Amino acid sequence: MTKKLFIILLISHSLLFAQTAPNLVATDLDGISHNLYDYLDSGKTVLLDFFIVNCTPCQEAASHMDDFWRTYGPNGTDQLEILSIEVYNNSDETVKETTNNWGINNPVINLDNIPEAYIPFINVYPNYIMVCPDRSIEIIHGFDFPATILSWEQSSNNCSYGDNYTDIILFQPEITHCQGNVYANIDIGNSGSSYIQGIEIDVFIDSTQYSSIYWNEILPPGLTTNDPDAPTSSIEFESSNIFGSNIEFEINVTGDANPSNNNVIIDLTNETITNNRNINIEILTDNYPQDLIWRLSDANNITVAEGDGIGIQPNDLISLNLDLDTSMCYTFTIIDDHGDGICCDFGEGYYLITAGEDTLIYNNIFLDFKIHSFYVAGEIEEIDIENVNAQNVKIMHSSFFNLSGQQIAQPNKYGAYIRKDFYENGLIKSHKIIIPK
The missing domain is CATH 3.40.30.10 (Glutaredoxin)
Structure with missing residues (x-):
């Protein structure tokens, strides 16, 4: 039955x-x-x-x-x-x-x-x-x-x-860039009907080919390379020598039924909002903190802060607060002299850089060294909540919106603005665009 x-x-x-x-x-x-x-x-x-x-x-x-x-x-x-x-x-x-x-x-x-x-x-x-x-x-x-x-x-x-076709989609990647340092986490989706193995991604700077990325893993239909259920590793691009006005990623694959979704172009001329913002650097050491060296430098390669693990206890937390200029690019470098990083064979170390509630950098996996370049988004002006009388009120905000209230991947040339959404009893009532200080 x-x-x-x-x-x-x-x-x-x-x-x-x-x-x-x-x-x-x-x-x-x-x-x-x-x-x-x-x-x-x-x-x-x-x-x-x-x-x-x-x-x-x-x-x-x-x-x-x-x-x-x-x-x-x-x-x-x-x-x-x-x-x-x-x-x-x-x-x-x-x-x-x-x-x-x-x-x-x-x-x-x-x-x-x-x-x-x-x-x-x-x-x-x-x-x-x-x-x-x-x-x-x-x-x-x-x-x-x-x-x-x-x-x-x-x-x-x-x-x-129909039922038998190949199609790959390239999503807008998460990207950070400043002073020629570019890092992109590239996410590719299999929107076709069959398994895909072997993808070449060509990288162009101002329409001139700069390099290629070769990815030879298997991606099942209906999944992306960043999907937790996908049996694949992420695809990353990193370079410290890019000074063009735009970067383009283009998938080069044979037999794609729909090549119109195979490339994205990202503007590298974005300006940022100005003023200072407080950040916090947090480093959890592993069992051998004496191997650790770190440095934070500005766009002129001037050291803003630095330190090492000498005299630090194993598995101890290093924490430092700094005020950084939001108009300037900063570079964080972390080195492990022994070449085994800070996680996970000899401890559960990590490093984290935050600005308020925003996570700027988090990582725990590297061997000899890792370099990150980043801007710091500016603080927002406080505003009064008007015409909201319900008891269940919450505010949601994000640092990457344009003046029309549309979400964007990166700050555009006018800066990154804040959109605050106002809720009453779980339902959105309105939103306002806030210009950062």
């Missing part, structure tokens, strides 16, 4: 995802009518984005969805349309203001509730339904970077290429 029930459940699950998408006809906030079946009949894939304005994950997803739409939408490859649909009985003015603040540029539709035919598919916000030209659907619940973006890519690829 148990086996029969199990089989029935499998069939039911399969039927759910094999269903035909119901048609959807609606007018967006700009007065333009949209017919789902018309898009599908023209050969386009459609991503339906069901959201509500009081939804933090929806807001977090917005800039990534806009990138996706710009790549594959009418101003990109023109193979996909995105319809964002608000379903919580809000006014057109509220929805328009919210989506403008979020940076949504694709069509936005405001409905009083979920269309009845789509109720069975929606149980969380944001809720995405990828609809193929043959009207088959795939459902993607919630938002989790970069997994959701990889799901968008895979679902769209399934519509375009």
Whole structure:
């Protein structure tokens, strides 16, 4: 009896995802009518984005969805349309203001509730339904970077290429740079249908090839190289001799069905905000602290602080507070004379540099030495909370937003601004952009 029930459940699950998408006809906030079946009949894939304005994950997803739409939408490859649909009985003015603040540029539709035919598919916000030209659907619940973006890519690829294809996506890497020192943690996703082994990443400075990175591990479908479940090591790029205005990473792989997502270009001319900010350097030694030497220097190679482990007890904590100029690049160097680092064969050492609640550098794995270059983001001006009377109030903030409130990977030429989001009883009410001191 148990086996029969199990089989029935499998069939039911399969039927759910094999269903035909119901048609959807609606007018967006700009007065333009949209017919789902018309898009599908023209050969386009459609991503339906069901959201509500009081939804933090929806807001977090917005800039990534806009990138996706710009790549594959009418101003990109023109193979996909995105319809964002608000379903919580809000006014057109509220929805328009919210989506403008979020940076949504694709069509936005405001409905009083979920269309009845789509109720069975929606149980969380944001809720995405990828609809193929043959009207088959795939459902993607919630938002989790970069997994959701990889799901968008895979679902769209399934519509375009079927069940057997290769596709690799290069995500915007985490990057730090100053005074010619560049470090990037590169994250690659397998948005294809088969395992991938062997990737070459070409690095360009101002359009001239600088070097190549060769990665020869195996990446399963649906995972990224930085995914904890992926049986791979991370891909890192580090150089101390880059003085161009931009750096480009480009995947060089044979047989990629969708090469449009294989490169990213990063501006290296970003300016930073000025003034001082207090930082804390924390170093936990291992069993042999006498092997340890460290130094913090500024952009002119002048020593700001330095020390060693002589006279320090094993497994002891070294802590130091400093005020650093936020307009200047700093370099932190740590050396282990014995060549075995500070973790993990002879202790559980690490080093950590923080500025307030922001972690600037953390590491515990190196052998002979490790070098990090970084800027320090400036402090923000304090502001009063207005019109917030509920008991359950919290403030969230991040150092990397532009003046429009959109999240950015690095400070741009106007600096890194702070966006504070205001919540009442768990629902976002508003946000303000704060200029750092």
